Amino acid sequence: MPYLSKIALNPRRRAAISLLSSPHRLHAAILAGLAVQPVTERVLWRLENNNPSRAEVLVLTESRPSWAHLVDDAGWPGADGGDPLIADYTPLLERIARGREFGFRLTANPVQSVARPTRPSEQQAARLKEGADNGNRPRGFRVAHRTVPQQLQWLLKRCERHGFAIPDATATPPAPGLKPAGADDLDLSAGPAVTVVSHDILRFSKGKAGPRVTLSTATFEGRLRVTDPDALRATLLGGIGPAKGYGQGLLTLAPLRPTEDAGRG
Structure with a gap:
């Protein structure tokens, strides 16, 4: 349990x-x-x-x-x-149903795998040198996504496999009399209903004599719609992305506020 x-x-x-x-x-x-x-x-x-x-x-x-x-x-x-x-946590897991929407929060370590970092760290440079000396090609390197658009795309690309979709947000329509001329077909979509509310770079050591660790983190908040209940339950229990031992990847859900429910309609 x-x-x-x-x-x-x-x-x-x-x-x-x-x-x-x-x-x-x-x-x-x-x-x-x-x-x-x-x-x-x-x-x-x-x-x-x-x-x-x-x-x-x-x-x-x-x-x-x-x-x-x-x-x-x-x-x-x-x-x-x-x-x-x-x-x-079981009552929340039992409320997961296809089509239901929740507010969500996630702090994660958005990264990509590359063959060679543009600016390798000291540890990455040592791995590259060791591979060159031995004639072996090193495995890919994890490189952090640092910009907000990159971090958002990182999350959006992973939604489907984790059992949810992020619907479009709805912009507030203009007040009567303030609609621009010729804007009868005004698109009220404001893009995906998710934002990066904070991001940080964590630097710490693994123990007194351990190697230095650098993590780029992003905290996402938004609205999601359940597309695969079993996959989302597995995601809630298993997390999203790397560095879970360092406080990354925990996805939490909350009921939508009344104003958000009204906005969906």
Whole structure:
């Protein structure tokens, strides 16, 4: 039975500062909340917000977790509003039906595979040199999509395989008397109903002596329509894109607001 948790962290505590500065450390702390070790189940998570007064982490697990260690070390133990929220995810999965629409949020690592990066990093340059020395052609390199149009196209190309489509947004029609002359056939489509609301570049190390990691991330918000319920359920439980261990790929759904429902009609 899957569970979705929301954990509040106190950014003023030393342990929280350490966790919030490194997806590698935060991932390890999340895995410590599961009783069966070593962890073999799929775990997805996302740093939902991170401001000077409060940070929240969403975590999706296959088994019921315990976040007592995170609350004690990095949260507000015993305080009102400090307890983690843990909800059975099954009711949401059962509401997935073909044609139904939801609001969605996704933080992901949009990348493409190329034979040779334009500006290889130190690690990529070493791989290229090793391949040239051995006479072997290295495997493709993952290169981040950095611009908003690239990131949007990355998501739009993956919708079908993940069981959903992103319908067109509808622009607000002009007020009476303000319609431009000759605009009787005015197209009110505003393009796909998705936007990139934020993007970031994360830089951290895998442990004290581990290699440096650089991740380009984008957070998408919008509206989706279910096209394949089974595929979408698998996506909700399995995530989208790479770097899932570093807080990427968790797709979450929410009911549409009344204004959005009206806009569909």
